[in-house]
Amino acid sequence: MKKSILITLLLIPFLGFSQATKPIEGFLGIKFGSSRVAVIAALKAKGGTFDKANSDANSVAFNNINLDHRETGGFLVKFINDKAFECDFIFDPGADAKTLEYYYALVNDITDIYGPTTVSKATFKEPYSDKDSDMDKIVAIQSAEADYTTIWQSDNKNTISVNITEKLAVVLQYQDAGLVEIAVKNQKAKEKSDY
Numbered sequence: 001m002k003k004s005i006l007i008t009l010l011l012i013p014f015l016g017f018s019q020a021t022k023p024i025e026g027f028l029g030i031k032f033g034s035s036r037v038a039v040i041a042a043l044k045a046k047g048g049t050f051d052k053a054n055s056d057a058n059s060v061a062f063n064n065i066n067l068d069h070r071e072t073g074g075f076l077v078k079f080i081n082d083k084a085f086e087c088d089f090i091f092d093p094g095a096d097a098k099t100l101e102y103y104y105a106l107v108n109d110i111t112d113i114y115g116p117t118t119v120s121k122a123t124f125k126e127p128y129s130d131k132d133s134d135m136d137k138i139v140a141i142q143s144a145e146a147d148y149t150t151i152w153q154s155d156n157k158n159t160i161s162v163n164i165t166e167k168l169a170v171v172l173q174y175q176d177a178g179l180v181e182i183a184v185k186n187q188k189a190k191e192k193s194d195y
Helices: 002-020 036-045 096-114 134-142 177-194
Strands: 049-056 059-063 074-080 083-091 119-124 146-153 159-164 170-175
Touching: 036 049, 036 059, 036 074, 074 177, 083 177, 096 134, 096 146, 096 159, 096 170, 119 134, 134 146
Parallel strands: none
Antiparallel strands: 049 059, 059 074, 074 083, 083 170, 119 146, 146 159, 159 170
């Protein structure tokens, strides 16, 4: 009896953790598949400013969008057949030396919400390695000699990814798997018809 109670008590933290994860169904409370008009209205209600100059028929850009306490340097939602399928948050860590710290802090915050990552990797080309100093790693990223990527995938195949660009921006991307597949097929068909 004591043994079964002890086992139950040991399992409670793990059971609680698995219940804290959630499926990837959208971004900022906006569901994937929402129309352009609905997305614009929702983002304006969150205090965002529509960026007409950087928007087009298949995407909308916004300024003044924050993710929790993080201010974005850019924010873009992409559409296929008037359905939101991708959202990109672009963050500027402020200083080159802060890039890796910012990346890992964002990864930790998302892990707290969505659970363990599906993929988390830092790959390097010679002469760089994961044993280098952070500043050497930054130089490697800027030279396209290193890649930092973390991905979460939910049961519905939707994904969240975080990576660092060569310009040292930290990009957070949410994608709907089914709608991305349609967007890729449409792009391939368009490219084929251009020939």
